[in-house]
Amino acid sequence: MITAQNHTLTGIIVDENNSPISFVNVVLYQKAESEPFTGTASDEKGNFKLESISQGEYTLEISMIGFKTKTLPISISENISLNTIQIEEDAEQLGEAVVTAKRPTIQKTAGMLVFNVENSSLSTGNSLNLLSKTPGVLVLGGNISIKNQPTTIYINGRRVYLSASETVSFLQNLDASVVKQVEVITNPSSQFDAESGTVLNIITSKNLTPGYKGSISSTYEQAIFSKYTFGTSHFYKNNWLNLYGSYSFSPRKENKDQDSYIRFFEADETTTSTIWESDFNRITRSYGHQGNFVADIDFDDRNALNVTANIFVSPNKEYKNHQNTAIFNAQRQLDSTFFTKSLMDTDVTNIALGTDYKTKINENGGALTIGGNYITYTSDQSQELKSDYFLPNGDFIKSIQFETNATQDTKIATGYLDISTGLFEGTLETGLKYSNIDTNTGLDYFNLVNGSMVLNPSLSDKFTYEESIFAGYFSFDKGFEKWNISLGTRAEYTDVKGISVSLGSLNTQEYFKLFPSASVEYQLDSNNSFGVNYARKIERPRYQSLNPFRYFLNENNFNEGNPNLVPSIEDKVTLSYTHKGKWFFELYYQTIENSLEILNFQNNETFTFRQLDANLIDFFQYSFDVVYSAPIGNFWYASFVTSTYYLENEFFAVESSQERAQNHTLGFFAQAYSQITLSQKGGFTSDVSARYISNLISGSLDYKNIFDLSISFRKSFWNRSASISAGVDDIFQTNNVRVSSRYLNQDNSYFARPESRKFWIGFKYNFGNYSLRENKKTISTKEGDRLQ
Numbered sequence: 001m002i003t004a005q006n007h008t009l010t011g012i013i014v015d016e017n018n019s020p021i022s023f024v025n026v027v028l029y030q031k032a033e034s035e036p037f038t039g040t041a042s043d044e045k046g047n048f049k050l051e052s053i054s055q056g057e058y059t060l061e062i063s064m065i066g067f068k069t070k071t072l073p074i075s076i077s078e079n080i081s082l083n084t085i086q087i088e089e090d091a092e093q094l095g096e097a098v099v100t101a102k103r104p105t106i107q108k109t110a111g112m113l114v115f116n117v118e119n120s121s122l123s124t125g126n127s128l129n130l131l132s133k134t135p136g137v138l139v140l141g142g143n144i145s146i147k148n149q150p151t152t153i154y155i156n157g158r159r160v161y162l163s164a165s166e167t168v169s170f171l172q173n174l175d176a177s178v179v180k181q182v183e184v185i186t187n188p189s190s191q192f193d194a195e196s197g198t199v200l201n202i203i204t205s206k207n208l209t210p211g212y213k214g215s216i217s218s219t220y221e222q223a224i225f226s227k228y229t230f231g232t233s234h235f236y237k238n239n240w241l242n243l244y245g246s247y248s249f250s251p252r253k254e255n256k257d258q259d260s261y262i263r264f265f266e267a268d269e270t271t272t273s274t275i276w277e278s279d280f281n282r283i284t285r286s287y288g289h290q291g292n293f294v295a296d297i298d299f300d301d302r303n304a305l306n307v308t309a310n311i312f313v314s315p316n317k318e319y320k321n322h323q324n325t326a327i328f329n330a331q332r333q334l335d336s337t338f339f340t341k342s343l344m345d346t347d348v349t350n351i352a353l354g355t356d357y358k359t360k361i362n363e364n365g366g367a368l369t370i371g372g373n374y375i376t377y378t379s380d381q382s383q384e385l386k387s388d389y390f391l392p393n394g395d396f397i398k399s400i401q402f403e404t405n406a407t408q409d410t411k412i413a414t415g416y417l418d419i420s421t422g423l424f425e426g427t428l429e430t431g432l433k434y435s436n437i438d439t440n441t442g443l444d445y446f447n448l449v450n451g452s453m454v455l456n457p458s459l460s461d462k463f464t465y466e467e468s469i470f471a472g473y474f475s476f477d478k479g480f481e482k483w484n485i486s487l488g489t490r491a492e493y494t495d496v497k498g499i500s501v502s503l504g505s506l507n508t509q510e511y512f513k514l515f516p517s518a519s520v521e522y523q524l525d526s527n528n529s530f531g532v533n534y535a536r537k538i539e540r541p542r543y544q545s546l547n548p549f550r551y552f553l554n555e556n557n558f559n560e561g562n563p564n565l566v567p568s569i570e571d572k573v574t575l576s577y578t579h580k581g582k583w584f585f586e587l588y589y590q591t592i593e594n595s596l597e598i599l600n601f602q603n604n605e606t607f608t609f610r611q612l613d614a615n616l617i618d619f620f621q622y623s624f625d626v627v628y629s630a631p632i633g634n635f636w637y638a639s640f641v642t643s644t645y646y647l648e649n650e651f652f653a654v655e656s657s658q659e660r661a662q663n664h665t666l667g668f669f670a671q672a673y674s675q676i677t678l679s680q681k682g683g684f685t686s687d688v689s690a691r692y693i694s695n696l697i698s699g700s701l702d703y704k705n706i707f708d709l710s711i712s713f714r715k716s717f718w719n720r721s722a723s724i725s726a727g728v729d730d731i732f733q734t735n736n737v738r739v740s741s742r743y744l745n746q747d748n749s750y751f752a753r754p755e756s757r758k759f760w761i762g763f764k765y766n767f768g769n770y771s772l773r774e775n776k777k778t779i780s781t782k783e784g785d786r787l788q
Contacts, residue, residue: 009050009074011082013042013062016089020046022581024064024087028074031057040526041581049526062087111187111519111533113627118180126219126229126250127179127202128171129729129760133689133710134182135627135641135671137200146184146198147623147643149570149590150539154201155310156294170312170350174290175231175248177217177764178204187519187533187574204244204292212236212768219762223755225253225283242296249289256282260750265604269657269745272330273604279324280553286317302360306371310352319344323554334392340554344383351376366421375412381405387554400555401448402456410439410543426478429488437467443549461502463547463563467540468495475517482523489516492538500548500563507546507563513538531576539596541565545613559611566615568594584627595619597699600741601655602748609748616699617660619649635677643669647697656744663743665702667695683716683723700741708735708756718765726761733757 013024026048027039042048063069067087132139185199214234231248258280264273297305321342356371383404389397418431445459475488498507519533547561574588595616629639648664671691678684696703712727735756740749
């Protein structure tokens with residue numbers, strides 16, 4: 001007999017490693033009934049709660065794709081807490097083949113989205129391609145951003161110390177088969193550096209069960225040119241030692257075409273003077289070597305040591321540039337032409353070493369971590385450029401030729417101490433950190449004079465930069481009843497000294513700033529929760545952005561650093577709502593003072609065009625984001641991300657008579673990802689991803705109507721020891737759009753066409769004890785990546 005009394009049933013769902021599992025279906029049936037009485041899904045911490053249950057006999061059913069369904073008889077006469085409920089992975093024996101179903105691809109928690117990619121078709125290929133399919137991540141023109149802002153790249157909790165272009169090369173050489181998951185962190189805690197506005201943390205696979213396993217993989221890509229990647233990974237673990245090592249080699253030949261347009265003005269800033277139209281082609285050859293090594297040593301139950309090394313070497317990277325430029329008068333009559341050939345070679349080596357020692361300080365989970373990192377980055381670059389000018393009839397006018405040699409040597413050392421302990425039934429985290437950055441760069445510029453290269457001192461320079469950062473932080477988290485509160489702040493004192501020899505400039509900065517953060521979450525019931533979050537962050541200029549050197553496409557078109565840059569300060573407020581662990585809504589407002597951007601400027605008197613690192617006066621955006629992710633039936637997993645936003649900035653129009661200019665847009669972003677199991681028994685899956693952006697701005701630049709669609713397939717065979725994947729990226733070749741900058745006396749645009757559409761096929765073979773499960777290992781180091 002069932003009475004009218006109401007009770008609650010709670011518990012925590014974990015896997016075989018006692019790790020919480022979110023999005024698990026929890027359904028309660030009355031005895032002998034086939035229709036559910038009530039149900040819910042576990043949250044990001046594995047918790048579930050069923051309410052308003054009448055007294056009686058029930059059956060609790062716990063199910064999730066990739067796990068065995070678990071049923072428990074339950075007798076309800078009072079409030080019941082089941083504590084921890086462990087469910088097992090579903091390994092279905094099919095003759096000699098063992099096929100393990102995947103977990104859901106996406107997990108969403110407050111301030112973080114986790115994209116699980118291990119053993120999917122996305123795990124074949126390179127990591128840059130993988131990031132381009134990660135929900136909420138935008139890879140555009142070699143830049144990686146989240147929520148319309150640049151992000152910081154981490155590998156297992158350690159930052160990647162490379163420039164923007166070198167980060168792209170690094171990710172192209174990082175085999176996606178070693179990536180377990182990507183963490184998209186939109187609200188980093190105070191434990192992260194104040195510079196970490198958003199974070200992409202790439203977690204590589206690490207062995208959990210004792211034994212050895214290894215793999216080899218290779219990927220072939222065909223676009224305009226073919227390219228391939230070879231990689232191997234190895235794992236070993238016993239009861240006190242955990243080792244992981246990987247190496248990849250990627251010879252690449254890449255093509256980029258670009259046409260550009262510049263309309264120069266007379267002194268009145270309205271009348272057309274001349275029009276320059278250019279066709280540009282670049283062929284890049286590179287040979288990237290990338291290696292990773294991690295060792296975890298457990299001395300006993302309380303003490304552990306971690307050692308890690310990341311090495312990236314790109315020798316003899318070669319850029320061959322060809323540009324044809326036609327110069328027209330205001331009536332579109334051809335005045336002259338010139339043809340530019342440029343050859344640039346670079347050698348880059350980046351070595352990052354780190355270690356930390358962790359010891360438990362009490363029985364309540366308290367821990368003390370002491371660690372440090374040392375990074376050395378060297379780059380040697382040489383460029384040869386020659387331009388020949390001609391009249392419309394083909395008669396030769398003149399020739400301009402010069403060479404440049406540039407070097408960079410950067411050393412970064414950090415040390416930190418972190419403490420985590422229980423306090424007032426909550427968790428307190430606090431710590432100290434010191435960072436020292438020392439970088440020396442030089443540029444020698446040579447003009448061709450009477451057949452010989454002669455040093456031009458006015459365009460040559462030596463630039464030194466030293467920065468010290470002293471930081472301390474604390475954060476406190478506490479959950480009670482339906483509330484969870486997190487409060488924290490980070491204090492940073494920074495001392496900067498930069499010297500440019502040729503400019504005779506000394507850039508010194510000394511400042512102390514506080515970066516508070518706070519969040520409150522309210523769990524209304526098992527299906528609905530609300531949150532509010534505030535955080536202040538800083539973005540410091542990249543070291544190369546402070547470097548006043550120039551990189552030339554031709555003598556009239558160059559990129560230029562700015563030694564007078566200052567840090568930008570960001571304030572962001574976010575309101576969030578979660579429904580049934582499937583729907584996630586965020587409304588946020590963000591403002592950035594002195595935002596760091598690259599601005600394009602044309603000089604209408606000298607007919608030059610430059611890209612300049614600069615501080616904007618102001619930037620702000622409003623945005624409303626919606627994320628949906630859930631399994632649909634037993635064979636389909638889907639996620640959708642949309643963002644509707646308004647962006648506005650203001651900047652100094654340094655080449656115009658008016659002092660300031662504004663740029664703004666209302667835009668829409670949509671991203672969809674779908675994984676379909678075509679044959680569960682045969683281990684055959686398909687992944688489809690699509691992305692659309694209506695409008696986007698970056699400084700003075702406007703982007704419109706960006707779309708791409710990609711599809712891939714993965715098939716396992718040989719008793720699950722091998723897999724083959726294949727796919728096509730940017731099927732319709734619509735990922736490239738014209739970018740324009742039109743305001744006051746500025747009118748220029750370009751249409752870049754890198755190899756966005758490509759076919760790829762990859763193969764992976766596992767050996768050793770390849771059936772072992774792998775887990776993530778995050779090395780908690782938060783030093784900044786500011787090489788660009």
